[in-house]
Amino acid sequence: MNAISHRVGAALDRARRGRGSPFRPGAFRAMPHHPRVATVIGRLLIAGFLLCLVTGLYSHYLQDPLPWQVFPTRPVWLYRVSHGLHVATGTALIPLLLAKLWTVYPRLFAWPPLTSLRHGLERASVALLVSSAVLQLFMGLLNTWKWYPWPFSFRTVHFWLAWVVVGALLIHVAVKLPLIVRYRRTGRPRRVRDPGTGWTRRGFLTAVGATTAAVTVTTVGQAFTPLGPLALLAPRQPGVGPQGLPVNRTAAQAAVTVPDDWRLEIVGATPASFDLAALRAFPQHDADLPISCVEGWSQSARWSGVRVRDLLDAADAPPGAALRVVSLQTRGSYAVSHMTPEFTRDPLSLLALRLDGEVLHIEHGYPARIITAARPGVLQTKWVYRLEVLP
Numbered sequence: 001m002n003a004i005s006h007r008v009g010a011a012l013d014r015a016r017r018g019r020g021s022p023f024r025p026g027a028f029r030a031m032p033h034h035p036r037v038a039t040v041i042g043r044l045l046i047a048g049f050l051l052c053l054v055t056g057l058y059s060h061y062l063q064d065p066l067p068w069q070v071f072p073t074r075p076v077w078l079y080r081v082s083h084g085l086h087v088a089t090g091t092a093l094i095p096l097l098l099a100k101l102w103t104v105y106p107r108l109f110a111w112p113p114l115t116s117l118r119h120g121l122e123r124a125s126v127a128l129l130v131s132s133a134v135l136q137l138f139m140g141l142l143n144t145w146k147w148y149p150w151p152f153s154f155r156t157v158h159f160w161l162a163w164v165v166v167g168a169l170l171i172h173v174a175v176k177l178p179l180i181v182r183y184r185r186t187g188r189p190r191r192v193r194d195p196g197t198g199w200t201r202r203g204f205l206t207a208v209g210a211t212t213a214a215v216t217v218t219t220v221g222q223a224f225t226p227l228g229p230l231a232l233l234a235p236r237q238p239g240v241g242p243q244g245l246p247v248n249r250t251a252a253q254a255a256v257t258v259p260d261d262w263r264l265e266i267v268g269a270t271p272a273s274f275d276l277a278a279l280r281a282f283p284q285h286d287a288d289l290p291i292s293c294v295e296g297w298s299q300s301a302r303w304s305g306v307r308v309r310d311l312l313d314a315a316d317a318p319p320g321a322a323l324r325v326v327s328l329q330t331r332g333s334y335a336v337s338h339m340t341p342e343f344t345r346d347p348l349s350l351l352a353l354r355l356d357g358e359v360l361h362i363e364h365g366y367p368a369r370i371i372t373a374a375r376p377g378v379l380q381t382k383w384v385y386r387l388e389v390l391p
Contacts, residue, residue, distance in 0.1 A: 037201050038103040039180055041208065045100055048093045049133075049169060053162055055086035059294060060159050062376055065340060073346045076373035077300075080292040083376070084223035087296030090140045092216045097133055099208040122175045129168035136161050144295045145235045146248065222297035236297035242361040245301055248293055248377065251362045254329035256383050262367055264351070268389030270316040276367055279353060282306040282314075287348045293377035303371045304354040308387075309345050317389045319345070324388040325370055325381045337379045338390075339372070348373045351384065 061069055062079070072078060107126075114120045136158065143154055150157075173180070221231030221238065228238040236246045264279060266272040285307055292298035312321055323339040343349050349372040353360060360366040365382030372380065 033103050033106050034201055035179060037204060038100065040205060041096060041100045041103060042176075042180075045093065045096055046169060046173065048089050048096065049165060051089050052086055052093070053166055055082045055089075056158075056162055059083050059086065059376060060155070063155070063294075063379065070340070070342055071374070073342055073348070073373045076289055076348065078374040079376060080223065080290045080298045083292055083294060084220070084296065084298060087140070087144060087223070088216055088220045090137060091144075091219050092212050094137050094141065095208065095211045095215055097137060099211075101130065118175065122172070125168055125171040125175055129165070129172050132161055132164045132168055136165050146295060219296075223292070225299065234297070235295065236293075238297075238299050242363045243301075243355050243358060245291070245299055245355065245364060246297055247363045248295065249329075249332060249382075251383070253332065254327075254335075254383070255331040256328050256362075258328060258362070258367060258383065262385065264311075264368060264384065265386045266311060266315040266389065267386060268315050268317055268321075272311075272315040274311075276353070279306055279351070279368065282310060284353075285347075285350060287350055287371065287373075289348065289371055289373055291371070291377050291380055292375075298377075302356050303350055303352040304357070305350040305352040305368070305371075307347060308339070308343075308349040308351060308370070308372075309347070311351060311387065312344060312389065315389065318391070322390040324390055325384055326386040326388065327381050328383040328385050334378045334381065337370070337381045339370070339379075343372050343375065346373060 059079070059082070062071060065071070104126075114123065139150075139154065139158060139161075142148065143158070148154055215233070217227060217230055218233040219231060220234075221227035221229065222234035222236045225238045231237060238246075241247045262276070264274045266274075283306070284304055286302055286304050288300060288302050290298050290300040308323070312323075320341045321344060322341055323344050325337045325339060327335045327337075329335045339349070350370070351368050352365070352371045353368055355361070355364055360369065365384070368384045369382040370380050370384060
């Protein structure tokens with residue numbers, strides 16, 4: 001047995017030292033694999049993941065707030081910008097992460113695999129970081145296309161996996177900090193062209209930057225409408241959909257049937273009920289508000305309808321009341337949403353009856369839907385038929 005182990009070890013040693021072997025010392029000295037390149041891309045990844053964490057947490061807690069949380073309602077485009085940054089940054093991180101993996105993959109062939117406790121910690125942090133980051137980014141990408149080839153809740157897993165990514169990132173940075181400091185102090189390296197690939201470090205980084213910019217420009221137009229014509233890779237196009245507005249979930253997908261005798265029910269200390277004619281008899285208000293979906297697209301429109309606070313006053317709801325909003329939809333998530341007091345009393349929070357001067361299309365929530373400032377589209381409940389006043 002010892003003889004066999006000796007022969008295997010000797011063969012691996014010869015392979016590692018042999019010409020053309022990926023295990024030989026110095027086999028990976030091409031410019032894209034230089035530690036300086038890895039450090040530069042790594043800094044961009046850290047900044048991108050931290051931005052995604054902050055904007056993602058904001059979106060998460062808007063949908064599932066803690067009891068003490070109060071959210072701003074101005075500017076009205078706050079969530080549009082916040083979540084637009086989240087999705088755009090997450091998309092841009094994909095080519096950056098692939099570039100980072102390309103620069104460091106030779107380290108996977110380091111021999112021996114483990115040399116010390118510190119080295120083992122480094123390799124374990126890398127394995128956790130790479131697996132969680134790849135999964136997080138590609139799950140997010142599939143979510144923008146509303147494709148869920150998994151049996152679990154995307155939002156729950158996405159939330160907790162974000163903490164795994166950040167934790168693994170912090171461990172990795174702590175382990176690699178001496179190397180990061182060293183290459184920061186040494187300054188900019190000479191522009192040496194790799195004889196095997198023809199790449200310079202600057203050339204490689206320029207190519208990575210151009211690819212990242214191209215991916216961003218061809219997707220961010222779904223939220224940043226001036227770039228809408230360039231949004232070739234985006235799952236939603238501005239202006240495309242009923243009444244010129246995209247739709248995430250159709251009435252058929254939500255299994256919605258609007259009864260002929262539809263009425264809005266307000267449940268509370270003083271119950272109230274209004275049909276469409278009664279709602280149209282209320283003072284009507286207009287609001288130019290964006291609808292901003294968690295999948296990354298957003299578009300502004302003019303909504304008209306009854307202020308939510310006027311409906312609460314008509315039902316004698318207390319001033320600090322919250323609302324549970326119930327939809328006619330019978331299939332899918334978000335048939336019920338909650339409005340905290342800062343939104344129920346906001347003058348721009350509407351039970352919308354019209355969109356851009358026209359009666360709501362069934363796909364946009366006819367006969368009535370919620371529209372508010374600075375909230376995710378999943379909380380702008382469509383096909384509303386009941387408002388429940390909460391203490």
